Amino acid sequence: MNQNPYQAPEQQGGGSLATPGLRTSKRLKKIDPMSAGMIQAIIMAAFGLLYVPFGLILMFGGFASNNADALGAGVGAGLGIMLFAPILYAILGFIGGIIGAFVYNVAAKFTGGLRLEFENEY
Structure with missing residues (x-):
């Protein structure tokens, strides 16, 4: 029996399955x-950072205005977008990741899960 959990399992004939080009199939059951929630939160927070340039545009637009109300609105909206978009996206991504994993786990019980194919590149 193999002692190293990261090494390819051996065939019955003593040969190794780690042959270049060998394809193996696995099922993702759960x-x-x-x-999933943490990964999705990080990904969505990164997407939320895409709104930072728009927040900067709003802030600079407010600074360029001669109107005090436009200045306050531009700076407030710009800071709000830059601060809260990544946080809100992360929170919603975390919740969505948990719900998505739960739905996948229920569906995988009925279907057996996703079939993934891997190929050794040695």
Whole structure:
């Protein structure tokens, strides 16, 4: 029996399955909801950062205005977008990741899960 968990399992004839070009198929039967939520939160927070340039545009537009109301609105909206968009996206991504993993786990019980194919590149 193999002692190294990261090494390819051996065939019965003693040869190794780690042959270049060998394809193996595995099934993804369950996703941990918390890890899916954390990954999704990080990804969505990164997408929320895409709104930072728009917040800067609003801020500079407010500074360029001669109207005090436009200045306050531009700076307030710009800061709000830059601060809250990534945070809001992360929170919603975390919740969506948990719900998505739960739905996948329920569906995988009926279908057997996703079939993934891997190929060794040695």
